[in-house]
Amino acid sequence: MIMWIEEGKKIKLDQKRWDERFKGKGFAFGKGPSPFLKKHIHLLQKGKILDIASGEGRNAIFLARQGFDVDAVDISGVGLKKAQKLAGEFGVKIHALLADLNTYQIEKEKYDLIANFYFLRRSLISQIKKGLRKGGRVIFETYILEQRNIGTEGPKDPKYFLKPNELLRLFKDFHVLYYREGIFKEGGRRKAVASLIAEKP
Numbered sequence: 357m358i359m360w361i362e363e364g365k366k367i368k369l370d371q372k373r374w375d376e377r378f379k380g381k382g383f384a385f386g387k388g389p390s391p392f393l394k395k396h397i398h399l400l401q402k403g404k405i406l407d408i409a410s411g412e413g414r415n416a417i418f419l420a421r422q423g424f425d426v427d428a429v430d431i432s433g434v435g436l437k438k439a440q441k442l443a444g445e446f447g448v449k450i451h452a453l454l455a456d457l458n459t460y461q462i463e464k465e466k467y468d469l470i471a472n473f474y475f476l477r478r479s480l481i482s483q484i485k486k487g488l489r490k491g492g493r494v495i496f497e498t499y500i501l502e503q504r505n506i507g508t509e510g511p512k513d514p515k516y517f518l519k520p521n522e523l524l525r526l527f528k529d530f531h532v533l534y535y536r537e538g539i540f541k542e543g544g545r546r547k548a549v550a551s552l553i554a555e556k557p
C-alpha cells in the first residue's frame with residue numbers, strides 16, 4: 357500500500373514528468389542499487405531508514421533486503437508502485453510515501469539512516485539533519501557540475517548540480533566518514549559525482 361501524504365492537492369509538474377519517465381516496463385536507473393551504496397553498505401548501521409526521492413526503488417529495496425526498515429518517499433506514484441512490486445518479488449516490504457519533497461516535512465529524530473541519491477534540494481539538508489537520530493548517518497550522492505561536460509544524463513537546470521566541495525560543506529557539522537568528488541567509472545559508465553557518508557554528532 358502507498359500512503360498518500362498529499363491527497364487532494366493538484367498534480368504537480370514534477371509528478372507528471374516522472375510518472376511519464378517511469379511508466380514503461382523497464383527500470384530507468386536499473387533494478388540494482390547504486391554501486392556507491394552497495395560498496396559502502398558496511399558503513400551503514402541497521403535501523404529505520406528514509407530513502408529520499410526513491411524513484412523505482414533500486415536503493416530502498418536493496419536496503420530492505422539487507423534488513424533495514426525502509427520508508428521510501430517520492431512524488432511519482434508510478435515509481436512507487438513499481439518499487440513495491442519489485443520489493444514483493446524479492447520478498448521484502450518498503451513503506452512507500454507519495455509526497456512532494458518541496459513541502460514534505462521529515463519527522464524529527466526518526467531515522468538511523470537517510471539516503472539521498474540523484475536528487476538535490478538544498479532546502480532539505482537541514483531537515484535531513486534533524487530527521488536523523490544522534491549517531492545516525494546520511495549517505496548522499498548526486499551529480500557535480502562537470503557532469504554536464506561528460507554526458508547527457510542528469511537534469512538540465514544547473515541548480516540541480518553540486519558545486520565544488522559543496523556537499524562536504526553542507527555536512528561540515530557532521531563527522532564525515534567518507535567523501536569523494538570527481539569523475540568515476542561505475543556500472544560501465546563515467547559520471548561526475550560527489551558522494552558522502554557522514555554521521556550526526
Ligand SMILES: C[S@@+](CC[C@H](N)C(=O)[O-])C[C@H]1O[C@@H](n2cnc3c(N)ncnc32)[C@H](O)[C@@H]1O
Binds near residue numbers: 370385390411414475
Ligand atoms: C534521478 S531520480 C533518482 C531516483 C533514485 N533516488 C535513484 O537514485 O534511483 C529523481 C527522483 O526524484 C523524484 N522527484 C522529483 N521531484 C520530486 C519532488 N518534488 N518530490 C519528491 N520526489 C521528487 C522523481 O520522481 C524521481 O524518482
